[in-house]
Amino acid sequence: MAVCTVYTVQSLNSTCSISTPNKTHLGFQQKQVVFYTSSKRSSKRGGGGITCAAADSQTIVIGLAADSGCGKSTFMRRLTSVFGGAAEPPKGGNPDSNTLISDTTTVICLDDYHSLDRTGRKEKGVTALDPRANNFDLMYEQVKAIKDGIAVQKPIYNHVSGLLDPPELIKPPKILVIEGLHPMYDKRVRDLLDFSIYLDISNEVKFAWKIQRDMAERGHSLESIKASIEARKPDFDAYIDPQKQYADAVIEVLPTQLIPDDNEGKVLRVKLIMKEGVKFFNPVYLFDEGSTISWIPCGRKLTCSYPGIKFAYGPDAYFSNEVSVLEMDGQFDRLDELIYVESHLSNISTKFYGEVTQQMLKHADFPGSNNGTGLFQTIVGLKIRDLYEQLTASRAAGSLQATKA
Numbered sequence: 001m002a003v004c005t006v007y008t009v010q011s012l013n014s015t016c017s018i019s020t021p022n023k024t025h026l027g028f029q030q031k032q033v034v035f036y037t038s039s040k041r042s043s044k045r046g047g048g049g050i051t052c053a054a055a056d057s058q059t060i061v062i063g064l065a066a067d068s069g070c071g072k073s074t075f076m077r078r079l080t081s082v083f084g085g086a087a088e089p090p091k092g093g094n095p096d097s098n099t100l101i102s103d104t105t106t107v108i109c110l111d112d113y114h115s116l117d118r119t120g121r122k123e124k125g126v127t128a129l130d131p132r133a134n135n136f137d138l139m140y141e142q143v144k145a146i147k148d149g150i151a152v153q154k155p156i157y158n159h160v161s162g163l164l165d166p167p168e169l170i171k172p173p174k175i176l177v178i179e180g181l182h183p184m185y186d187k188r189v190r191d192l193l194d195f196s197i198y199l200d201i202s203n204e205v206k207f208a209w210k211i212q213r214d215m216a217e218r219g220h221s222l223e224s225i226k227a228s229i230e231a232r233k234p235d236f237d238a239y240i241d242p243q244k245q246y247a248d249a250v251i252e253v254l255p256t257q258l259i260p261d262d263n264e265g266k267v268l269r270v271k272l273i274m275k276e277g278v279k280f281f282n283p284v285y286l287f288d289e290g291s292t293i294s295w296i297p298c299g300r301k302l303t304c305s306y307p308g309i310k311f312a313y314g315p316d317a318y319f320s321n322e323v324s325v326l327e328m329d330g331q332f333d334r335l336d337e338l339i340y341v342e343s344h345l346s347n348i349s350t351k352f353y354g355e356v357t358q359q360m361l362k363h364a365d366f367p368g369s370n371n372g373t374g375l376f377q378t379i380v381g382l383k384i385r386d387l388y389e390q391l392t393a394s395r396a397a398g399s400l401q402a403t404k405a
């Protein structure tokens with residue numbers, strides 16, 4: 001016979017969950033809960049319980065999608081720096097953990113949801129990009145739980161051994177960033193995202209970066225790098241690349257158009273594609289919102305050596321979405337002069353004049369600091385801070401209203 005247990009949740013406007021040995025993480029938002037069990041044992045005595053998190057302290061979830069070696073870690077370092085404080089792996093945990101925790105943010109790597117380890121993938125003949133090598137049910141359940149204020153035991157994929165290690169505890173942070181190959185692949189996970197970013201690195205540039213890192217830092221041969229890129233391409237095209245249609249912001253990195261037939265890949269043309277109509281996200285603009293602008297800032301106020309710098313801005317369409325696109329081709333000679341460019345950009349969500357330039361100077365040694373990749377990653381970091389502040393303010397206002405009612 002079913003036993004009915006009634007729990008009264010103390011605080012209004014809380015997001016709560018019941019956990020039992022058999023079923024976990026049932027999110028609900030109400031004052032009183034009727035909980036049915038199939039035996040006389042109540043959920044509390046069975047090792048479960050109720051957990052509640054105040055609605056105005058709910059975790060905000062950001063998704064960052066990109067292929068491996070496309071600058072996700074660099075972007076994350078810029079983002080956590082905007083919030084202040086350094087991001088570190090969980091203290092006293094697995095030294096091969098992929099997680100980075102700072103005061104405000106926790107970054108989890110979605111590689112941790114690989115369901116097949118390196119040997120398993122080899123035996124089945126699938127790549128890590130293939131959805132069959134990943135556990136989207138668990139990814140959804142755990143991201144939802146964290147968003148609802150509930151800590152989870154997240155698995156760890158060990159990139160050193162290629163094995164799945166024992167799980168680590170992830171407590172709900174203010175901002176959870178899920179970065180990796182598939183943050184927007186599964187609709188259930190996608191719907192949990194408060195903001196999403198896709199790093200779209202063209203094949204030519206991806207190849208140049210992979211060579212730079214994997215040859216110089218990891219001792220791979222040119223042939224093996226080429227072979228790995230080729231082997232991943234069909235699955236990249238099928239499962240990773242299509243996610244960009246869902247992103248609120250896309251940073252697209254292309255070879256320069258300033259040097260005819262350039263094949264060195266050192267000078268880059270970078271586009272920041274920003275979706276219109278996203279709540280709490282106002283796209284950045286150059287000079288005049290909604291106009292089409294082309295701007296060469298080189299001259300008296302900005303030092304430019306060959307091939308110079310060119311900016312462009314204007315409205316466009318991207319996968320049938322209305323977007324604004326800001327583009328920078330070329331690279332800066334002197335980072336301190338970036339203030340001149342910054343002063344012509346609007347809606348950059350800075351807290352003081354020159355904050356973009358200050359952030360760029362602070363991390364001048366990060367890859368991409370002299371071009372549009374670093375500039376746009378920094379701006380997106382500031383936009384995420386702004387979105388976080390607006391979202392939390394609106395939730396707090398909502399809670400206050402509900403308490404008064």
Ligand SMILES: Nc1ncnc2c1ncn2[C@@H]1O[C@H](COP(=O)(O)OP(=O)(O)OP(=O)(O)O)[C@@H](O)[C@H]1O
Binds near residue numbers: 069074075212
């Ligand atoms: N903006 C950039 N400009 C030039 N090179 C870059 C840039 N971003 C990244 N790279 C190059 O790509 C390499 C990989 O960058 P990063 O580690 O940030 O990528 P990732 O997506 O986190 O990689 P993985 O998923 O494989 O860990 C860097 O070592 C660097 O060589």
Ligand SMILES: O=C(CO)[C@H](O)[C@H](O)COP(=O)(O)O
Binds near residue numbers: 128129158160162
């Ligand atoms: O695409 C990747 C994302 O980082 C990796 O290749 C994938 O996670 C498998 O890792 P490894 O090559 O270490 O077994």
